[in-house]
Amino acid sequence: MTQSKGTNTQIRVAIIGSGPAGFYACEHLFKKSEYEFSIDMYDKLPTPHGLVRSGVAPDHQKIKSVTRIYDKIASNERFRFFGLVEYGKHITMEDLKKHYHIVVFATGAQTDRKMNIPGEDLAGSHTATEFVAWYNGHPDYRDYNFDLTQERVAIVGVGNVAVDVARILCRTQEELMQTDIADYALEALKKSRVKEVFLLGRRGPAQAAFTNPEVRELGNLDDAHAVTRVEEVELDEFTKELLEKKEDRSAVKKIEILNSYSEDIEFEKSRKLHIRFLVSPVKLLGNKEGHVKALKLVKNELYKSEDGSLRPRATNEFEELPVGLVFRSIGYHGVPLPDVPFHDKWGVIHNEKGRVLDSDTGEHVHGVYSTGWIKRGPTGVIGTNKLDSGETVQCIAEDIESGNILSPEAPEPDQVLELVRERQPDYFSYKDWLRLNELEISRGEKEGRPRIKYTSIEEMLAAVKNND
Numbered sequence: 001m002t003q004s005k006g007t008n009t010q011i012r013v014a015i016i017g018s019g020p021a022g023f024y025a026c027e028h029l030f031k032k033s034e035y036e037f038s039i040d041m042y043d044k045l046p047t048p049h050g051l052v053r054s055g056v057a058p059d060h061q062k063i064k065s066v067t068r069i070y071d072k073i074a075s076n077e078r079f080r081f082f083g084l085v086e087y088g089k090h091i092t093m094e095d096l097k098k099h100y101h102i103v104v105f106a107t108g109a110q111t112d113r114k115m116n117i118p119g120e121d122l123a124g125s126h127t128a129t130e131f132v133a134w135y136n137g138h139p140d141y142r143d144y145n146f147d148l149t150q151e152r153v154a155i156v157g158v159g160n161v162a163v164d165v166a167r168i169l170c171r172t173q174e175e176l177m178q179t180d181i182a183d184y185a186l187e188a189l190k191k192s193r194v195k196e197v198f199l200l201g202r203r204g205p206a207q208a209a210f211t212n213p214e215v216r217e218l219g220n221l222d223d224a225h226a227v228t229r230v231e232e233v234e235l236d237e238f239t240k241e242l243l244e245k246k247e248d249r250s251a252v253k254k255i256e257i258l259n260s261y262s263e264d265i266e267f268e269k270s271r272k273l274h275i276r277f278l279v280s281p282v283k284l285l286g287n288k289e290g291h292v293k294a295l296k297l298v299k300n301e302l303y304k305s306e307d308g309s310l311r312p313r314a315t316n317e318f319e320e321l322p323v324g325l326v327f328r329s330i331g332y333h334g335v336p337l338p339d340v341p342f343h344d345k346w347g348v349i350h351n352e353k354g355r356v357l358d359s360d361t362g363e364h365v366h367g368v369y370s371t372g373w374i375k376r377g378p379t380g381v382i383g384t385n386k387l388d389s390g391e392t393v394q395c396i397a398e399d400i401e402s403g404n405i406l407s408p409e410a411p412e413p414d415q416v417l418e419l420v421r422e423r424q425p426d427y428f429s430y431k432d433w434l435r436l437n438e439l440e441i442s443r444g445e446k447e448g449r450p451r452i453k454y455t456s457i458e459e460m461l462a463a464v465k466n467n468d
């Protein structure tokens with residue numbers, strides 16, 4: 001199809017996924033005043049905002065206020081939200097090509113990477129992504145159980161997600177009461193017997209993926225001490241050399257913070273949060289009932305790889321760490337979508353700068369794009385998606401100019417609305433979400449909390465319908 005500049009013809013766009021990347025793609029599209037974009041955003045959940053609702057830690061409310069920007073974008077009269085409408089189930093690629101000029105996938109990374117070591121599937125071994133989705137009230141995870149009667153917990157990985165999990169396990173009931181953590185999680189954590197939490201990094205402190213504000217926050221928990229071991233925070237020769245050369249102030253600061261946790265402190269608090277380095281789990285050991293009872297760890301040393309980065313290498317020193325609960329937090333991984341070319345190893349949609357590419361020919365699949373974690377992998381903070389979506393939208397604009405977009409046979413907004421109503425009569429509009437949002441906030445106000453979430457789809461539907 002050829003779409004020339006200034007024709008004022010509406011360009012119909014479907015965005016699959018309503019997290020930050022999807023919303024920033026909308027924002028960039030609406031800013032392109034030379035075209036009249038009209039956008040339908042789909043999500044398999046009734047509620048929008050992706051990981052801002054179900055990933056960002058409940059004790060990081062400030063970060064969640066970014067949704068005000070998304071509400072503003074959604075208030076554009078050429079924007080519609082279809083919540084509870086799942087791609088591949090209620091709407092297919094064939095449907096999308098029939099109704100839209102442009103299709104953008106912004107589905108994020110919905111699963112996790114595996115450690116691929118023996119014992120990983122023992123009872124009591126979980127992914128951090130499950131725990132995070134559980135405490136954030138994601139409807140698919142509300143019925144998960146985590147054995148919080150255990151006193152010792154290990155978290156494998158030292159990224160910001162691992163830090164979030166550690167904080168939630170170490171917070172007091174009073175601290176958690178100030179958050180929008182799911183009600184059932186608040187109740188379960190109230191009974192928690194967790195006393196010691198171990199964050200396990202496979203490389204050294206300078207290579208830790210967590211950021212400085214996050215690791216600093218671990219030093220300010222009401223009833224938990226963060227502790228490091230002097231010998232593990234001490235820098236190896238390679239790291240010293242690299243830090244001197246690159247003058248990496250952020251890494252220097254990080255080491256300073258971690259060193260401050262290795263000072264002798266009086267243990268007056270009930271919980272201890274051990275931040276460990278240069279160790280990798282090689283096996284999870286189970287008891288007779290098949291429940292995890294310990295992690296076998298190997299001590300690592302660092303070596304300089306061909307690309308100059310410092311990688312971990314196992315020594316022949318081992319240690320057994322008794323723990324009854326294990327979370328692996330070693331990165332998210334994207335999930336393939338029906339009829340969308342996928343790169344299994346990287347866990348992303350096969351794409352170049354957001355243009356989706358045919359896996360066999362490497363040619364652009366006209367009209368189809370990706371943005372966010374499903375495009376570049378699970379890295380960066382919320383704001384990173386703004387830049388990322390900008391790149392995708394730039395490709396879209398170039399392809400409109402050159403006429404390389406889809407030619408839908410039924411582009412009228414009402415035509416697809418009819419289809420959605422037929423396939424999912426209970427779909428949630430943005431107005432429905434705003435109403436649910438108000439209800440959650442008012443439930444929270446009564447208990448002095450930012451909000452009390454609805455965590456089942458049935459509850460959400462009932463709440464909105466009863467308030468019509």
Ligand code: NAP
Binds near residue numbers: 114160207330
């Ligand atoms: P991440 O930052 O990529 O961290 C993954 C961690 O897992 C790293 O420590 C990594 O170590 C380790 N790891 C990977 N494979 C491993 C293995 N086989 N054995 C042991 N350790 C292994 O991922 P994330 O924590 O899931 O976070 C995802 C993104 O969301 C990040 O960009 C993060 O900054 C962002 N996020 C931000 C916030 C915030 O701003 N507050 C909160 C949550 C998440 P190596 O470095 O050695 O590979």
